[in-house]
Amino acid sequence: MRKNKNQITFTALLAIALAVFFFLQQYSKANTPAGEGLRVWFFDVGQGDGIFFRTAEGVDVLIDGGPGSSVIEKLAKVLPAWDKQIDYVFLTHPHADHLEGLIEVLQRYEVSNFIESGFVAKTAGYERLEKEAMSGGEKKIIAKTGDRFDFGSDVTAEVFWPEPGILSSATDTNDSSIVMKLSYGEIDFLLTGDATETVEKGLLDDDLNSEFLKVAHHGSRYASTTAFLQKASPLVSFISSGKGNTYGHPAPEALQRLITAGSRVLRTDLSGTIEVEVGRDGRWKIVCEKTCK
Numbered sequence: 001m002r003k004n005k006n007q008i009t010f011t012a013l014l015a016i017a018l019a020v021f022f023f024l025q026q027y028s029k030a031n032t033p034a035g036e037g038l039r040v041w042f043f044d045v046g047q048g049d050g051i052f053f054r055t056a057e058g059v060d061v062l063i064d065g066g067p068g069s070s071v072i073e074k075l076a077k078v079l080p081a082w083d084k085q086i087d088y089v090f091l092t093h094p095h096a097d098h099l100e101g102l103i104e105v106l107q108r109y110e111v112s113n114f115i116e117s118g119f120v121a122k123t124a125g126y127e128r129l130e131k132e133a134m135s136g137g138e139k140k141i142i143a144k145t146g147d148r149f150d151f152g153s154d155v156t157a158e159v160f161w162p163e164p165g166i167l168s169s170a171t172d173t174n175d176s177s178i179v180m181k182l183s184y185g186e187i188d189f190l191l192t193g194d195a196t197e198t199v200e201k202g203l204l205d206d207d208l209n210s211e212f213l214k215v216a217h218h219g220s221r222y223a224s225t226t227a228f229l230q231k232a233s234p235l236v237s238f239i240s241s242g243k244g245n246t247y248g249h250p251a252p253e254a255l256q257r258l259i260t261a262g263s264r265v266l267r268t269d270l271s272g273t274i275e276v277e278v279g280r281d282g283r284w285k286i287v288c289e290k291t292c293k
């Protein structure tokens with residue numbers, strides 16, 4: 001009887017020890033600076049976008065900061081505690097679900113370059129963000145079609161949108177979204193902000209073909225057109241949307257078009273933060289905070 005009790009205690013202790021071991025392993029993995037490849041995270045920031053990547057040599061790039069300030073916790077999970085510097089921060093377009101988190105990022109981190117589309121929004125949030133961007137030492141850049149960013153370690157981005165002319169004529173802020181193709185060797189990520197059907201139409205002559213697609217506008221029914229998806233032909237598409245959001249994102253119609261195009265679809269509302277790790281050899285794997293289903 002006593003022996004059985006001891007065995008149970010031993011098994012319980014072993015189970016606890018294993019749980020601690022795996023927790024620490026996960027924790028240290030999450031805090032390990034990028035090794036030999038590119039690591040891209042689609043942060044679960046609720047109903048908004050927050051994308052972060054880190055090159056092999058440790059260049060950090062944040063694209064949008066989501067609503068609220070949850071992006072700060074997400075960054076703390078992937079950046080070493082001592083690293084308070086972000087090399088590039090992009091705002092794809094000045095809507096609250098993309099810009100709010102960036103205000104605190106600019107306050108807490110030393111940002112070297114701040115890039116936006118050039119679309120000026122008359123909102124209190126945008127004014128606060130601009131004030132922060134003016135008071136820091138960051139270089140301000142307006143991105144436009146044809147611009148190219150070289151992040152080192154064989155990682156580049158080509159800007160497809162906005163066309164300079166769109167800024168004065170755009171009636172929808174989403175039409176000004178920065179769309180770019182992030183490339184690491186042969187592997188491409190097409191990042192679309194909240195691009196609309198109009199933007200997608202304007203991009204059809206570009207080399208859209210990409211392994212990975214950040215789906216436009218949280219999976220809105222008005223984006224992810226069949227013609228666009230045929231050109232992009234993504235293996236995996238990522239949708240950044242909040243659980244139970246009032247917009248009904250992602251829309252069933254958009255999901256169906258993605259599936260018809262042959263893409264696997266992952267959503268932050270179901271998977272939590274999603275990470276894509278790309279090795280030097282071009283092989284990649286996807287890790288999800290909750291489930292990759």
Ligand SMILES: [Zn+2]
Binds near residue numbers: 048049095098218
């Ligand atoms: Zn949005």
